[in-house]
Amino acid sequence: MIKPFAYSIAVMIFFLLVEYIFSRLMKKKVFEFSDTLTNLACGIMERTLFLLFAVLYYTSFNFIYDHFALFTIPKNWWTIVILFFTVDFLWYWYHRAGHEINVLWAAHITHHQSEEYNFSLSFRVSAFQLVIRMFFWLWLPLIGFDPILTTLIIGINAAYQFFIHTRLVDKLGVLEKVLVTPSHHRVHHGRNEQYIDKNYGGIFIIWDKIFGTFTEEKEEVAYGITKPLKSRNPVHAWFHYYLDLIGAAKQVKGLRNKLRVFFEGPETMGAYYDSLAKDYEVMPKEDKKLRSYLVVQYAIITTLFFGAYFYNEELSFSATLIVASFVIYSALSLGFVLDRHKWSFVLEVCRLILMSFALFMELLEFGQADYLIFSILPLLLFLPWIMKRKPSFVNN
Numbered sequence: 110m111i112k113p114f115a116y117s118i119a120v121m122i123f124f125l126l127v128e129y130i131f132s133r134l135m136k137k138k139v140f141e142f143s144d145t146l147t148n149l150a151c152g153i154m155e156r157t158l159f160l161l162f163a164v165l166y167y168t169s170f171n172f173i174y175d176h177f178a179l180f181t182i183p184k185n186w187w188t189i190v191i192l193f194f195t196v197d198f199l200w201y202w203y204h205r206a207g208h209e210i211n212v213l214w215a216a217h218i219t220h221h222q223s224e225e226y227n228f229s230l231s232f233r234v235s236a237f238q239l240v241i242r243m244f245f246w247l248w249l250p251l252i253g254f255d256p257i258l259t260t261l262i263i264g265i266n267a268a269y270q271f272f273i274h275t276r277l278v279d280k281l282g283v284l285e286k287v288l289v290t291p292s293h294h295r296v297h298h299g300r301n302e303q304y305i306d307k308n309y310g311g312i313f314i315i316w317d318k319i320f321g322t323f324t325e326e327k328e329e330v331a332y333g334i335t336k337p338l339k340s341r342n343p344v345h346a347w348f349h350y351y352l353d354l355i356g357a358a359k360q361v362k363g364l365r366n367k368l369r370v371f372f373e374g375p376e377t378m379g380a381y382y383d384s385l386a387k388d389y390e391v392m393p394k395e396d397k398k399l400r401s402y403l404v405v406q407y408a409i410i411t412t413l414f415f416g417a418y419f420y421n422e423e424l425s426f427s428a429t430l431i432v433a434s435f436v437i438y439s440a441l442s443l444g445f446v447l448d449r450h451k452w453s454f455v456l457e458v459c460r461l462i463l464m465s466f467a468l469f470m471e472l473l474e475f476g477q478a479d480y481l482i483f484s485i486l487p488l489l490l491f492l493p494w495i496m497k498r499k500p501s502f503v504n505n
Contacts, residue, residue: 115418152232180253342444
C-alpha cells in the first residue's frame with residue numbers, strides 16, 4: 110500500500126528537477142533557494158506523518174464501506190466516470206471551505222505562503238489537511254463507492270494538481286474552457302485583489318464557472334498571502350495562523366464572539382493585524398555559506414525518507430518510528446537553520462548526535478554489529494563543518 114506513494118513522490122522529484130533545468134535554459138527565475146527548501150521540508154514532514162498514519166487513514170474507508178455503506182455501487186465504466194467527477198466536485202468544496210473558514214484556512218494557508226510558483230510548491234502542505242480531507246472523502250464509501258477505487262481516483266486527482274503548479278506553461282487554448290490549467294491555478298495562488306479566492310477547481314474548471322468563482326489570468330500574478338510569512342521554518346508555516354486566531358479570539362469578549370473568530374472568513378482578521386503595535390516578523394537574511402551544508406543535509410533526510418517508504422514492509426515499527434522521528438526533527442532543525450534562529454546551532458549539534466544514534470540503532474536492527482563503528486561518521490563529517498561556520502547560524 111505504501112510503495113506506490115514512494116514511486117509517485119519520486120516522479121514528482123524528477124519533474125521538479127526537470128522544471129528547474131528548463132527554467133535555467135529559458136532564463137526564467139522561478140526558484141528561490143530557501144523557499145524551495147522550506148517547501149520540501151513541509152512536504153517531508155507531512156508525508157512522513159502520513160507514513161505513520163496511512164493504515165488508519167485508509168482503514169477508515171474500508172470500515173465505513175463495510176459497516177455503513179448506504180448502497181453497493183458496482184464497478185463499471187459509467188460509475189467510474191461518476192466517481193471521477195464526484196471526487197473533483199468534493200475537492201472543489203473542500204478547497205473552497207479551506208479558504209472561507211478560518212480554522213480550515215489555518216491548515217491550508219501553508220500551501221499559499223510561498224512567493225514563488227513551481228512544482229516544489231506542491232510539497233508545501235500541512236499535515237492537518239490529512240485529517241480534514243478525510244472527512245470530505247468519507248462520503249464516498251458511505252454512498253457505496255469501492256474504497257480501493259475511491260483511493261485510486263483521489264490519487265489521480267492529486268497527481269494532476271501537481272502539474273499545474275508551474276510558471277513555465279502558458280495558456281492551453283481550448284483546454285482552458287474545461288480543465289484547470291497552470292494559468293487558472295496561478296490565479297488561485299495570487300494575492301492580487303481580483304485573484305483572491307478564485308479558481309478552486311482540482312481537475313475541472315467547470316465548478317468555478319458554475320458557482321461564480323472563476324477568474325481568468327490577465328495581469329501578472331503576485332504570489333503569496335496578503336500578510337507575508339517572514340519565516341522559512343516549517344513549524345512556523347504550519348502553526349502561525351492558528352496562533353493568530355488565538356490572539357484574535359483573546360481580543361473579543363464572550364464565548365460566541367470567540368468562536369466566531371474561528372468560523373468566520375480570513376477577511377475578518379484585518380482588525381487583529383491592525384491592532385498589532387508593529388510588524389513583529391522580519392525575514393532573516395540568508396547566509397550563502399550554509400547552502401552547501403543545507404543541500405547535503407536535505408539530500409540525506411530525503412534519502413532516509415524514501416528508504417522508509419520503499420522498505421516500510423521490511424522495517425519493524427520501532428525502526429520506522431526511529432527513521433520518521435529523525436526525519437521530522439531534521440526538517441524542523443534545518444528550518445531553524447534557514448531562519449538563522451539563535452537556537453539553530455545547538456539544535457543542529459543535537460541533530461548530528463541523534464543521527465549517529467539513529468544509525469547505531471538501525472545497524473543493530475539489521476544485525477550489523479560489526480559495523481557499529483560507522484555510526485560515528487555523521488559527527489566526524491559534519492560537526493567540524495558546522496563548527497567552522499558557527500557565526501553563520503545566527504542572524505545578526
